[in-house]
Amino acid sequence: MPVNLVAPDPASLLPVAGIKLGIASAGIKKPGRRDLTLIELAAGAKVAGVFTQNRFCAAPVTVCKQHLAGGDIRALLINTGNANAGTGAEGIKRATQSCAAVAEMLHIRPQQVLPFSTGVILEPLPIDKILPALPAAQADLAADRWSEAAHAIMTTDIVAKAASAQAQVGGKTVTVTGIAKGSGMIHPNMATMLGYVATDAAVSQALLERLAKEVADVSFNCVTVDGDTSTNDSFILIATGQAGNAEISDTASVDCAALKNALSEVSIRLAQAMARDGEGATKFMTVRIEQGRDHAECKQIAYAIARSPLVKTAFFASDPNLGRILAAIGYAGVADLDVDNIRVYLGDVLVAEKGGRAASYTEAQGAAVMQEAEITIRVVLNRGEANATVWTCDFSYDYVKINAEYRT
């Protein structure tokens, strides 16, 4: 069950001026399932994206990148039930067809539409089901449908993921609202992560692209990582420019900092929600590495711990199995690590130092921490100033059950 996660109150999700969302049922995998989401952007909106590094990237990712390069995006189309991945040239053709149909309906060019798909891999995209459902999605377009959209993009997610924040930018109140899906975070390799975060702030295209990367690095990339992602992972940042602020283009400005804060807050809540809703999750784990030489080595160690099935099953069993944590640090691949200098904390409890168990540590202390639903593993490398955080969840019987039964 999701760990301390409930779907947000729809009333807490603030409309973003210049954005409308519409939902429809195309019956892609299950009849009647609301599986198609159309997002319409007002003219002048700017869009930036960060995509999977997987060599088998899905057809819609390829098409998205091409269309984004042309700019002036006016619509996004998201379907669940089929990932249109591993579908070769025919997959590209069908993704392009869906863009063309949206374009005709909205009187824009096909290159102004971004397609997204998540669901079963290697099956042809059922374009014959998607196209007839587009008019219903259009008819449903409204500014206050973020909650419905958050539900419509779910696959194995149990809880819908959405969040809003506001900030003062250039004397104006700007709004940030985002939705995301993804729940396979027990092992982030394959969890298709889709994230859409929009603001009404005015931002230059160059800065928006930079913000997309920086915000992803402190949020979605803390539950997944370059070169280790699903075929379809996509994070899209939209700025409609309707808040009335002077366009922000200076990365060093106070306005940029305020906006980035709000974008990060929403994105971190969405990213953490993915780990909280991890398949079969019973515990939410934060792995924090401190005092490393650089961010890369901190992240490398954080992922070694966060991915280890042995660490994760121990957390499922509420077993403070320090040996498994130490071993994961040891095999993380940081070649010149001096294990005698490392301190490991479970919650606030010092559990290991000088290459072994801390003298002050008792099993009772570890067991007490393990009873919590949210647990932080903190590793202090004691050799620099860098740090990194990764969120994950534990590893239960239900993970195997879900993934043995679900056909991605």
Add this chain to the structure above:
Amino acid sequence: MPVNLVAPDPASLLPVAGIKLGIASAGIKKPGRRDLTLIELAAGAKVAGVFTQNRFCAAPVTVCKQHLAGGDIRALLINTGNANAGTGAEGIKRATQSCAAVAEMLHIRPQQVLPFSTGVILEPLPIDKILPALPAAQADLAADRWSEAAHAIMTTDIVAKAASAQAQVGGKTVTVTGIAKGSGMIHPNMATMLGYVATDAAVSQALLERLAKEVADVSFNCVTVDGDTSTNDSFILIATGQAGNAEISDTASVDCAALKNALSEVSIRLAQAMARDGEGATKFMTVRIEQGRDHAECKQIAYAIARSPLVKTAFFASDPNLGRILAAIGYAGVADLDVDNIRVYLGDVLVAEKGGRAASYTEAQGAAVMQEAEITIRVVLNRGEANATVWTCDFSYDYVKINAEYRT
């Protein structure tokens, strides 16, 4: 349950001239458990070893490396129930104490003894239990106790692992016999693998060291990998030199090839047995990558597939889920891989090519292959001459159960 694996008939395990084995119960973890194995080598035996790359390597590994550097090894002491890992300076002291006790008993120097431990991490080695049991192990020493030793070194293993082979070398029949333990191969990071392979052939020290590495690379390193190993992994190769052949020192000789064949055969059987006995295994999987640019990239892709929890749960469910295999290839981290050139086979069935499902493929074909207990995934990269093979097993409910309950 282990996949097509039964304990070898004790009569099939051939004594190796110059080697005696003795078993005793030290009661390290459970009273009465036969948890202590002493291996005595005749004077003149040569020994080489390959050890874990884990930065948190266990105390016995550190001591083993020191003692091996001095040469003239005459005894090995192996305990289960406690890994003496993450035990700091005190762990080194206790490992050294156990060597000293064996040395005193056998009238050799402590530096002529190699210590090995496997079991719980971070607990002090109960030297007070081990030392009193040594005389019983000595009293038990005999040449025909390989099967008993294979049983005594087991931890979560269900089936004892041992094998013998013979070869003609320099006009003499030489014998190779080996034992191994390790069963956590579902994810090889932490499965403590211990392997001991002995021959009565005469081999130069330099060649033996080279053979240890080469044989490990085609056997034990196909279920585990450098930098990604447990704290205690050790593979020891012993040559007693009592077969009467002229000492082999030329790597290009026919004799060397014949001996290497026999050593590899035994080691591969032991290594495969670990995957067959993987925790919770219901299927034995061979992942073979062909026509890569170099061995490293082939192994990288093989491991990405063999480690993916999503691939492994699909095999557990007998679901020919090609998408998960393709995605694993895609995130393996081989940056310039052209996925359109790759062919993927499940057994003999071509399942994917040109970036998607093969036109000739039917689900019925895939489902038929998935019914087998032993399945080969073959990936043809079509860009070179190199290849690599990795053995693993599927991922079942029982893996979670075993690892949630067992304290490594």
